[in-house]
Amino acid sequence: MKKHLNEQEVLERVAGQRDAASDEHVRACPECRNEITRLNDALGGFRTTAREWAETVRREVAVRPPVRHRGFGWQGLRLAGVLAVLLVCLGVLLIRHEGPRAVEMSSTADDAVLERVDAAMSRSVPSAMEPLSQLVPTQRKELALKEKVEGAN
Numbered sequence: 001m002k003k004h005l006n007e008q009e010v011l012e013r014v015a016g017q018r019d020a021a022s023d024e025h026v027r028a029c030p031e032c033r034n035e036i037t038r039l040n041d042a043l044g045g046f047r048t049t050a051r052e053w054a055e056t057v058r059r060e061v062a063v064r065p066p067v068r069h070r071g072f073g074w075q076g077l078r079l080a081g082v083l084a085v086l087l088v089c090l091g092v093l094l095i096r097h098e099g100p101r102a103v104e105m106s107s108t109a110d111d112a113v114l115e116r117v118d119a120a121m122s123r124s125v126p127s128a129m130e131p132l133s134q135l136v137p138t139q140r141k142e143l144a145l146k147e148k149v150e151g152a153n
Contacts, residue, residue: 005032014039 005013009022013036026033120126125133 004029005035010035010039014043 005022005025010032012018013022013026026036
Protein backbone atom coordinates (compact mmCIF):
# COMPACT_ATOMS: atom_id res chain seq x y z
CA MET A 1 0.00 0.00 0.00
CA LYS A 2 1.12 3.55 -0.80
CA LYS A 3 2.19 6.01 1.84
CA HIS A 4 -0.51 8.50 2.99
CA LEU A 5 -1.58 11.33 0.66
CA ASN A 6 0.42 14.51 1.18
CA GLU A 7 -1.25 17.86 1.83
CA GLN A 8 -1.23 18.86 -1.84
CA GLU A 9 -2.89 15.60 -2.90
CA VAL A 10 -5.57 15.93 -0.20
CA LEU A 11 -6.38 19.49 -1.30
CA GLU A 12 -6.55 18.40 -4.95
CA ARG A 13 -9.08 15.68 -4.03
CA VAL A 14 -11.18 18.17 -2.05
CA ALA A 15 -11.10 20.52 -5.07
CA GLY A 16 -12.41 17.68 -7.28
CA GLN A 17 -9.22 16.57 -9.04
CA ARG A 18 -9.00 12.78 -8.81
CA ASP A 19 -6.86 10.09 -10.28
CA ALA A 20 -7.07 6.30 -10.12
CA ALA A 21 -4.13 5.85 -7.71
CA SER A 22 -5.48 8.32 -5.13
CA ASP A 23 -9.02 6.83 -5.45
CA GLU A 24 -7.67 3.37 -4.65
CA HIS A 25 -5.61 4.71 -1.71
CA VAL A 26 -8.56 6.63 -0.21
CA ARG A 27 -10.76 3.48 -0.39
CA ALA A 28 -8.10 1.47 1.42
CA CYS A 29 -6.83 4.14 3.96
CA PRO A 30 -9.28 5.28 6.65
CA GLU A 31 -6.93 8.08 7.84
CA CYS A 32 -6.78 9.80 4.46
CA ARG A 33 -10.52 9.21 3.91
CA ASN A 34 -11.25 10.85 7.33
CA GLU A 35 -8.99 13.84 6.49
CA ILE A 36 -10.76 14.42 3.15
CA THR A 37 -14.19 14.04 4.79
CA ARG A 38 -13.23 16.50 7.57
CA LEU A 39 -12.08 19.13 5.01
CA ASN A 40 -15.20 18.61 2.86
CA ASP A 41 -17.45 19.08 5.93
CA ALA A 42 -15.61 22.28 6.98
CA LEU A 43 -15.84 23.74 3.47
CA GLY A 44 -19.48 22.72 3.22
CA GLY A 45 -20.24 24.50 6.50
CA PHE A 46 -18.46 27.61 5.30
CA ARG A 47 -20.33 27.47 1.97
CA THR A 48 -23.67 27.13 3.77
CA THR A 49 -22.92 30.02 6.14
CA ALA A 50 -21.80 32.29 3.28
CA ARG A 51 -24.98 31.55 1.30
CA GLU A 52 -27.21 32.18 4.33
CA TRP A 53 -25.46 35.49 5.04
CA ALA A 54 -25.75 36.57 1.40
CA GLU A 55 -29.46 35.73 1.38
CA THR A 56 -30.02 37.70 4.62
CA VAL A 57 -28.24 40.75 3.22
CA ARG A 58 -30.19 40.47 -0.03
CA ARG A 59 -33.49 40.42 1.88
CA GLU A 60 -32.48 43.43 4.02
CA VAL A 61 -31.52 45.44 0.96
CA ALA A 62 -34.76 44.49 -0.81
CA VAL A 63 -36.85 45.61 2.21
CA ARG A 64 -35.14 48.99 2.67
CA PRO A 65 -36.44 51.81 0.53
CA PRO A 66 -33.85 53.44 -1.69
CA VAL A 67 -32.19 56.43 -0.10
CA ARG A 68 -32.70 59.63 -2.04
CA HIS A 69 -30.10 62.27 -1.47
CA ARG A 70 -31.68 65.64 -1.81
CA GLY A 71 -29.42 68.52 -2.40
CA PHE A 72 -30.44 72.10 -1.79
CA GLY A 73 -32.81 72.05 -4.74
CA TRP A 74 -34.34 75.26 -6.06
CA GLN A 75 -34.74 76.80 -2.61
CA GLY A 76 -31.05 76.41 -1.88
CA LEU A 77 -30.17 77.79 -5.28
CA ARG A 78 -32.36 80.84 -4.69
CA LEU A 79 -30.82 81.37 -1.26
CA ALA A 80 -27.30 81.18 -2.72
CA GLY A 81 -28.26 83.74 -5.40
CA VAL A 82 -29.69 86.17 -2.84
CA LEU A 83 -26.56 85.84 -0.70
CA ALA A 84 -24.33 86.50 -3.71
CA VAL A 85 -26.29 89.66 -4.60
CA LEU A 86 -26.09 90.88 -0.99
CA LEU A 87 -22.33 90.34 -0.89
CA VAL A 88 -21.83 92.25 -4.14
CA CYS A 89 -23.96 95.16 -2.84
CA LEU A 90 -22.06 95.23 0.42
CA GLY A 91 -18.75 95.29 -1.45
CA VAL A 92 -19.90 98.18 -3.65
CA LEU A 93 -21.05 100.15 -0.61
CA LEU A 94 -17.76 99.61 1.19
CA ILE A 95 -15.74 100.65 -1.85
CA ARG A 96 -17.80 103.80 -2.31
CA HIS A 97 -17.54 104.69 1.36
CA GLU A 98 -13.80 104.04 1.65
CA GLY A 99 -12.90 105.35 -1.81
CA PRO A 100 -12.31 109.10 -1.16
CA ARG A 101 -10.60 108.49 2.14
CA ALA A 102 -8.29 105.90 0.61
CA VAL A 103 -7.34 108.26 -2.24
CA GLU A 104 -6.69 111.07 0.23
CA MET A 105 -4.54 108.84 2.44
CA SER A 106 -2.55 107.52 -0.51
CA SER A 107 -1.85 111.05 -1.83
CA THR A 108 -0.65 112.14 1.63
CA ALA A 109 1.62 109.13 1.84
CA ASP A 110 2.91 109.83 -1.67
CA ASP A 111 3.73 113.42 -0.75
CA ALA A 112 5.67 112.31 2.32
CA VAL A 113 7.69 109.82 0.28
CA LEU A 114 8.47 112.43 -2.36
CA GLU A 115 9.66 114.89 0.32
CA ARG A 116 12.02 112.28 1.78
CA VAL A 117 13.38 111.44 -1.68
CA ASP A 118 13.85 115.14 -2.44
CA ALA A 119 15.73 115.70 0.83
CA ALA A 120 17.98 112.71 0.18
CA MET A 121 18.69 113.77 -3.41
CA SER A 122 19.51 117.38 -2.50
CA ARG A 123 22.37 116.34 -0.23
CA SER A 124 25.78 116.47 -1.81
CA VAL A 125 27.01 113.58 0.33
CA PRO A 126 25.01 110.79 1.97
CA SER A 127 24.40 111.37 5.69
CA ALA A 128 26.63 108.46 6.67
CA MET A 129 29.59 110.09 4.88
CA GLU A 130 29.12 113.67 6.16
CA PRO A 131 31.85 113.37 8.85
CA LEU A 132 34.30 112.21 6.18
CA SER A 133 33.38 115.04 3.84
CA GLN A 134 34.52 117.57 6.43
CA LEU A 135 37.98 116.03 6.42
CA VAL A 136 38.39 116.45 2.67
CA PRO A 137 38.98 120.05 1.53
CA THR A 138 36.53 121.40 -0.99
CA GLN A 139 37.31 123.76 -3.88
CA ARG A 140 35.95 126.78 -1.99
CA LYS A 141 38.17 126.07 0.98
CA GLU A 142 41.16 125.64 -1.31
CA LEU A 143 40.46 128.93 -3.11
CA ALA A 144 40.05 130.78 0.18
CA LEU A 145 43.29 129.27 1.45
CA LYS A 146 45.17 130.29 -1.78
CA GLU A 147 43.84 133.84 -1.53
CA LYS A 148 45.06 134.10 2.05
CA VAL A 149 48.48 132.79 1.11
CA GLU A 150 48.76 135.11 -1.92
CA GLY A 151 47.43 138.04 0.02
CA ALA A 152 50.03 137.51 2.69
CA ASN A 153 52.81 137.52 0.14
